[in-house]
Amino acid sequence: MAEGLDVKAGSRSAVTMAALAVVFVAGTAWGWSRVTEPFPEKAEAAPCTDTLIPKGDDLAPPQVMVTVLNGGGANGLAGETMDKLATFGFVQGKLGNVDPDGPVTAQVWSDDPEDPATLLLASYLGPDVDVVDQPSGYPGVTIVVGKRFKGVVEGHPTVTARSDAYVCTPPLSSGPDDDVS
Numbered sequence: 001m002a003e004g005l006d007v008k009a010g011s012r013s014a015v016t017m018a019a020l021a022v023v024f025v026a027g028t029a030w031g032w033s034r035v036t037e038p039f040p041e042k043a044e045a046a047p048c049t050d051t052l053i054p055k056g057d058d059l060a061p062p063q064v065m066v067t068v069l070n071g072g073g074a075n076g077l078a079g080e081t082m083d084k085l086a087t088f089g090f091v092q093g094k095l096g097n098v099d100p101d102g103p104v105t106a107q108v109w110s111d112d113p114e115d116p117a118t119l120l121l122a123s124y125l126g127p128d129v130d131v132v133d134q135p136s137g138y139p140g141v142t143i144v145v146g147k148r149f150k151g152v153v154e155g156h157p158t159v160t161a162r163s164d165a166y167v168c169t170p171p172l173s174s175g176p177d178d179d180v181s
Helices: 002-036 077-087 115-123
Strands: 049-053 065-070 091-095 106-111 128-135 141-145 165-167
Touching: 049 077, 065 077, 077 091, 077 115, 077 141, 106 115, 115 165
Parallel strands: 065 091, 065 141, 106 128
Antiparallel strands: 049 165, 106 141
C-alpha cells in the first residue's frame, strides 16, 4: 500500500505543477500585453474657453481668439492679417484658406452677429467688412479676407457687451482693466 500512496502523491505533484505552469503562462501573457500596449493618447486642451461676458462689461482684444482664412487674396494674406491683429493684442487661433470665390474684402463669420467679440474684431477690419451669420467650426471668431482687403486698421480698444454673451476666450486671458506688470 505504501507504493500506491507514492503514485497518488506523484500525480498530485504533477497536476499542481501543471496548474502552476498554466497560471504562470497566463500571467506572463497578461503582463506582456499590458507592457506592450500603446500609451493612451494625450487629450488635447481646448484652444479657448467659453467665458461669460456680462451685460455692461468690456471686452478687449487679449480676450478674443481669432482664426483668419484667406478667401482668394494674395498668398500669405491670412498670416499677414493675423500678425497685424496680434500687434493689437488679439490671440492667434488657426490660419487657413477657403474657397477662392470668397469675399472681395473681409467677412466676420459668427453665429451671433451682435456678439461683443464679433463687433470688436469687425472694428479692426475697415469700413467694408461684412458680418455674416455663419458658424465656422474654428476656435474663436473667424474672419475671411479677400483680394480687395486693404488691411487691418486700428479699431476700438474695447467693446461693451450689450447683453450677456459667451465669448471663446484664450486660456489665461486678461480683462481690459487688469494690470500687467
